[in-house]
Amino acid sequence: MTGLPTSIDAIRGLCENLPSGSDEAARAAAARQTTLTKPPGSLGRLEDIAVFMARWQGNVVAHLDKVEALVFAGSHGVTARGVSAFPAEVTAQMVANFASGRAAINQLARHAGASLKVIPLHIDRPTADFTQAPAMDEAELVEAMTSGMAAVDPASDLVCVGEMGIGNTTAAAALAAALFGGKGVDWVGRGTGVDDAGLSRKAQAVDAALARHGAALGDPIEALRRVGGRELAAICGATLAARLHGIPVMLDGFVASAAAAPLAKLAPEGLAHALAGHVSAETGHRKLLAALHLSPLLDLGMRLGEASGACLAVNVLRGALACHAGMATFAEAGVSGSPPA
Ligand SMILES: Cc1cc2ncn([C@H]3O[C@H](COP(=O)(O)O)[C@@H](O)[C@H]3O)c2cc1C
Numbered sequence: 001m002t003g004l005p006t007s008i009d010a011i012r013g014l015c016e017n018l019p020s021g022s023d024e025a026a027r028a029a030a031a032r033q034t035t036l037t038k039p040p041g042s043l044g045r046l047e048d049i050a051v052f053m054a055r056w057q058g059n060v061v062a063h064l065d066k067v068e069a070l071v072f073a074g075s076h077g078v079t080a081r082g083v084s085a086f087p088a089e090v091t092a093q094m095v096a097n098f099a100s101g102r103a104a105i106n107q108l109a110r111h112a113g114a115s116l117k118v119i120p121l122h123i124d125r126p127t128a129d130f131t132q133a134p135a136m137d138e139a140e141l142v143e144a145m146t147s148g149m150a151a152v153d154p155a156s157d158l159v160c161v162g163e164m165g166i167g168n169t170t171a172a173a174a175l176a177a178a179l180f181g182g183k184g185v186d187w188v189g190r191g192t193g194v195d196d197a198g199l200s201r202k203a204q205a206v207d208a209a210l211a212r213h214g215a216a217l218g219d220p221i222e223a224l225r226r227v228g229g230r231e232l233a234a235i236c237g238a239t240l241a242a243r244l245h246g247i248p249v250m251l252d253g254f255v256a257s258a259a260a261a262p263l264a265k266l267a268p269e270g271l272a273h274a275l276a277g278h279v280s281a282e283t284g285h286r287k288l289l290a291a292l293h294l295s296p297l298l299d300l301g302m303r304l305g306e307a308s309g310a311c312l313a314v315n316v317l318r319g320a321l322a323c324h325a326g327m328a329t330f331a332e333a334g335v336s337g338s339p340p341a
């Protein structure tokens with residue numbers, strides 16, 4: 001990637017020629033797995049992870065020396081519709097909490113050996129209420145997406161993406177509905193903990209957005225611009241940039257998954273370099289992951305966002321790669337292999 005794109009068309013162009021990772025490294029990693037001192041397949045998905053990481057890092061034995069957690073923050077006009085259990089000002093207050101190191105993500109990023117970067121995106125300037133108008137104009141979308149792209153350090157071994165933005169589970173639900181069909185009720189959940197009335201306001205907001213934007217939502221980037229938000233666009237941009245730099249991505253919960261989902265719609269293998277760190281308790285996340293053909297690594301009933309589930313899942317990757325790198329082969333250890341069939 002040379003320089004950041006300056007238009008939506010340029011971003012679309014980048015999605016047309018995505019690298020497919022190293023077949024050679026993936027094949028060699030799969031071959032190495034068969035030589036390690038364990039019954040074939042006995043490490044389950046840890047084996048697949050070692051092969052996945054080899055493909056996207058282009059190394060038979062992948063490493064996790066430099067793991068980045070990127071948390072993008074944005075403000076949402078749709079909060080005026082009473083769609084969150086918390087007031088909009090919590091977004092800025094939590095950004096301050098991240099800076100003082102006392103939020104959940106500070107603890108989980110440290111525990112995962114990840115460096116945490118928090119990127120606020122004009123949090124004093126909410127997007128437009130997308131039940132009334134597009135959330136962002138084209139320039140705002142490009143700015144948000146390229147902020148996400150620029151946040152990715154090309155030297156990273158893995159990028160975890162997450163978000164902070166009161167109201168953003170409604171934006172994520174609207175985006176999921178735009179991309180995969182269905183109505184508000186199919187995709188909204190309780191987010192920060194709305195009651196039944198709040199849940200039905202969320203469904204109504206999504207339905208109103210679907211009605212207002214109509215056929216324009218058939219285009220994945222337009223859907224992101226019209227019913228997404230700045231932090232969702234930035235996650236989409238960061239996930240795209242990681243692909244172009246040859247860096248695997250760990251997605252967080254419902255919001256981060258919805259944010260990255262346009263890439264899967266723009267290119268058939270658009271999210272092939274991404275893992276789902278976990279399935280959150282937000283209604284709709286399981287269905288969204290199924291639509292994206294992603295199988296979550298963890299299922300712990302978390303529903304926080306902030307990249308918390310993504311960072312926790314990094315520890316699973318560390319386990320997978322420790323085995324892949326450190327185990328003896330049957331030959332090295334003098335362990336008898338299975339008898340010839
Ligand atoms: C104190 C606090 C910390 C958070 N950290 C992440 N979120 C999460 O909740 C928000 C989405 O839920 P909704 O759509 O219901 O507003 C996002 O900011 C998300 O990251 C938080 C929410 C709160 C209240």
Ligand SMILES: O=C(O)c1cccnc1
Pocket residue numbers: 169191192252253254255256280281282285303304305306
């Ligand atoms: O799964 C998520 O991303 C999520 C769930 C609840 C609140 N915020 C984020």
